[in-house]
Amino acid sequence: MKKILVGKLSMIVLLGAATLYVVQSRVGGPADNARPVAAGHLELAQGNLYFRNLAKGPDQGKLSAVSVTDPGGPRQVEKLRCDRFATARGTSICLRLKPGSLPPYTEMLVLGPDLAVKHKETLPGTPSRARVSPDGKIVNWTLFVSGDSYATTGFSTRSGLYEVETKTLVKSIEELPVFIDGRRYFASDVNYWGITFDADGNHFYATLGSKGKTYLIKADYRQYRGESIAQNVECPSLSPDGKRIAFKQKNPDGSWRLAVLELATGQVTHPAEGRAIDDQPLWKDDNTLLYALKRGASSDIWSTPITPTGTPRLLVPDAASPAVG
Structure with missing residues (x-):
């Protein structure tokens, strides 16, 4: 077509x-990494959060990982971009x-x-x-x-x-x-x-x-x-239990906010995160979403409960494209 x-x-x-x-995001920058990097080869493992490293330095743009339980720790970096x-x-x-x-x-x-x-x-x-x-x-x-x-x-x-x-x-x-x-x-x-x-x-x-x-x-x-x-559903993401779709819902001003659709009832609710999101959300588990939130020329990875109550949490600064092992 x-x-x-x-x-x-x-x-x-x-x-x-x-x-x-x-x-431009792949060249130049300081000789040292702006975020701590751990030595060793990156491997796929359960309990890891994978992402594109956006921190300035020689490893900017590379596939990286941190522990889900310690997302602020040193980043394991793979040579793969x-x-x-x-x-x-x-x-x-x-x-x-x-x-x-x-x-x-x-x-x-x-x-x-x-x-x-x-x-x-x-x-x-x-x-x-x-x-x-x-x-x-x-x-x-x-x-x-x-x-x-x-x-x-x-x-x-x-x-x-x-x-x-x-x-x-x-x-x-x-x-x-x-x-x-x-x-x-x-x-x-x-x-x-x-x-x-x-x-x-x-x-x-x-x-x-x-x-x-x-x-x-x-x-x-x-x-x-x-x-x-x-x-009015964009960039859908199916929950692990198959019961809900998280997605971007367009606002009247053209921006997007996170929303969750209950497939059985058609009811749409909005998580605690109210800022404009342009990402395909990822389910960390059946109750928590991960997503990249732009910050100037960079972005950070955040998490939020799917309920209207709760507090969004910054997980990994200078990162994008989250994936859970």
Whole structure:
């Protein structure tokens, strides 16, 4: 399905700016790390919180980890550089902008338990979202292929899947048959982003954007069919127990706030975090969300209970793209 895109010149300028931003974040800076770093090789382990290290220094941009119980401790740093990272059951995905590519391309790396590369694809666009199905069998991603944010008018995304065991690649789920209000939906401006899989490794949820609206789509991967179950839902994230969806809900001013949808009742509530969020939230457990919150040119990883009461907590400063081992 073809996209309605902004003019070619505008697209090149926007994508060039996105490329420059990422490249600038990888070079220069002080010779010493602004945050303490622990020696040794980084390994996947339960109880670790993984993230992209944004602290200034030679390890800026590298995949890092801290203990969930001691998030303020020294950072274990891997030589691997990732702009987005996710992991589950010994399978990980690393998205990183391909150096020097214009228009930009993203390297999608599938990693094993030792973080060694098992598969690599080069895809058009800049990294946006990444997730691994709870069973570790499917990795998925979202890339910007025009514009550089969800707030950009005329932005376009491409979301795809890769089956680790069968090596099946679905470069885009754009052709997924979707039904809205019981009728097959067709439009030239359809975009998908923010895929999140159920524990069964088959059903998944994603955002469909079209004609100024966003829909939460529940899809059956094997039957390759989806239907809309809610509106104004972006970057969904399914809870470990499969009962709730955490997501970004757009405010009237165009910003987003965290929200939680009860799938059984359709009720939407808002966590204690009231600040503007532009991230796909991650469930630390069935009652706690993790997310990156922008702070100037950097960002920090925070946690918040899903209830309206409680206090958001700063976990890891100068960090983005959280993932729990």
